[in-house]
Amino acid sequence: MYIPTQFRETDIPTIHAAIRAAGLATLVTMGPDGILATPLPLLLDPEPAPYGTLLGHVARANPQWHRSATDIQALAMFAGPDAYVTPSWYATKRETGKVVPTWNYVAVHAYGPVEFFDDPARLLALVTRLTERHEGERASPWAVADAPPEFTASQLKGIVGLRLPIARLEGKWKMSQNRNAQDRAGVVEGFRAEGNETVAKLVEGQG
Numbered sequence: 001m002y003i004p005t006q007f008r009e010t011d012i013p014t015i016h017a018a019i020r021a022a023g024l025a026t027l028v029t030m031g032p033d034g035i036l037a038t039p040l041p042l043l044l045d046p047e048p049a050p051y052g053t054l055l056g057h058v059a060r061a062n063p064q065w066h067r068s069a070t071d072i073q074a075l076a077m078f079a080g081p082d083a084y085v086t087p088s089w090y091a092t093k094r095e096t097g098k099v100v101p102t103w104n105y106v107a108v109h110a111y112g113p114v115e116f117f118d119d120p121a122r123l124l125a126l127v128t129r130l131t132e133r134h135e136g137e138r139a140s141p142w143a144v145a146d147a148p149p150e151f152t153a154s155q156l157k158g159i160v161g162l163r164l165p166i167a168r169l170e171g172k173w174k175m176s177q178n179r180n181a182q183d184r185a186g187v188v189e190g191f192r193a194e195g196n197e198t199v200a201k202l203v204e205g206q207g
Helices: 014-021 091-093 120-137 149-156 180-193 198-204
Strands: 024-031 034-041 043-045 053-059 074-085 102-112 116-117 157-165 166-175
Touching: 014 024, 014 043, 014 074, 014 102, 014 166, 024 053, 034 053, 043 102, 043 120, 074 180, 074 198, 091 180, 102 157, 102 198, 120 149, 120 157, 180 198
Parallel strands: none
Antiparallel strands: 024 034, 024 074, 043 053, 053 157, 074 102, 102 166, 116 157
């Protein structure tokens, strides 16, 4: 990913938080017929340090798990908050008119070797962790154990697990850092006027 210096995020806890907030990723691998890509939820395990490990599963019918080259690193892409930036928000527009539209966004790319597995015990542990991650804060969380064991076992036969130890981690926080203070203030005000407090705070935090 191309990352100009002012947009580069290197703080691992910050990048990890963005991964957890995004949840859904796009897993990209190389196969004999070219690039393969699948959107899927991935769980972040912080070990081993410093980058951690991504865990998830694909449908057994998905050819990606058996057609991915093992000698080429896979890529998991996470998208964070994003929004269009109109030049009308810039003080510079009123001063010189020399402005153009752009897009603010958060993106994380995680690279590493991917391992696929179909051991029932590992799969059960994986889907249990994924479920607990996304159900944990609900008032009445659903648990894998709520389903009949024989039904769960049959469902596990339809998936293949994956493990991706992260070898390289890139974070890009493009939040108007390349604009002057007056332009950034205009962007913050503009996003707040549109009700986009999330991106407004991200821009504000880059000042």
